[in-house]
Amino acid sequence: GAGVSQSPSNKVTEKGKDVELRCDPISGHTALYWYRQRLGQGLEFLIYFQGNSAPDKSGLPSDRFSAERTGESVSTLTIQRTQQEDSAVYLCASSLTSGGGTDTQYFGPGTRLTVL
Amino acid sequence: GQNIDQPTEMTATEGAIVQINCTYQTSGFNGLFWYQQHAGEAPTFLSYNVLDGLEEKGRFSSFLSRSKGYSYLLLKELQMKDSASYLCAVRDQGGSYIPTFGRGTSLIVHP
Numbered sequence: 001g002a003g004v005s006q007s008p009s010n011k012v013t014e015k016g017k018d019v020e021l022r023c024d025p026i027s028g029h030t031a032l033y034w035y036r037q038r039l040g041q042g043l044e045f046l047i048y049f050q051g052n053s054a055p056d057k058s059g060l061p062s063d064r065f066s067a068e069r070t071g072e073s074v075s076t077l078t079i080q081r082t083q084q085e086d087s088a089v090y091l092c093a094s095s096l097t098s099g100g101g102t103d104t105q106y107f108g109p110g111t112r113l114t115v116l
Numbered sequence: 117g118q119n120i121d122q123p124t125e126m127t128a129t130e131g132a133i134v135q136i137n138c139t140y141q142t143s144g145f146n147g148l149f150w151y152q153q154h155a156g157e158a159p160t161f162l163s164y165n166v167l168d169g170l171e172e173k174g175r176f177s178s179f180l181s182r183s184k185g186y187s188y189l190l191l192k193e194l195q196m197k198d199s200a201s202y203l204c205a206v207r208d209q210g211g212s213y214i215p216t217f218g219r220g221t222s223l224i225v226h227p
Contacts, residue, residue: 004158033214042203042219043159056214091158103213104149107158 004108006092012114013082021077021111025094032075034067035091049075082115120218122204127224128194136189136202136221144209150178150189151203159203199225
């Protein structure tokens with residue numbers, strides 16, 4: 001079946017511009033997660049959705065970052081006034097639920113963001 | 117939150133066995149995951165442990181000791197394609213059940 005998809009796969013932008021990253025989770029998965037991975041680093045949690053609500057926004061690095069989810073499906077991560085330190089791979093994952101148990105996260109291929 | 121520690125890099129020979137360790141500290145353990153991530157690709161799920169003991173799945177096995185805050189991933193009959201980063205992730209009993217990922221162990225398999 002279809003996995004998690006993300007678009008664009010690569011995005012190069014100029015410092016100060018806004019960018020929007022999209023994630024399409026696996027159909028029927030109620031939980032959706034955004035992570036950031038800088039080169040050679042681990043995964044940094046950004047935000048998580050249960051349905052269309054975001055109970056945990058604790059990982060968003062600044063108010064330049066925001067995310068929404070609609071129809072319990074697609075999610076967009078928006079970064080305003082991008083900075084060079086925002087350059088990273090942004091990974092989206094989804095899971096069937098978020099209430100514990102195996103709740104395996106399935107990851108998308110990521111969006112590689114480069115801020116010049 | 118959690119404090120997760122893994123070796124940064126390991127090397128091994130094709131056909132050999134390698135053990136990748138992960139230690140963690142958490143206030144309320146609720147499961148440990150291992151993921152494999154090839155360069156430039158997304159992480160893919162390997163294993164999940166919530167009870168003590170060994171979980172075997174083909175060439176890969178994962179072990180957990182909750183009292184020691186310790187897990188390892190055992191890879192047998194190593195193949196060149198096993199060269200990848202191996203991520204340990206721990207979930208605690210906090211409200212959101214979000215796993216926290218370690219920095220990953222880069223495994224290099226050479227002939």
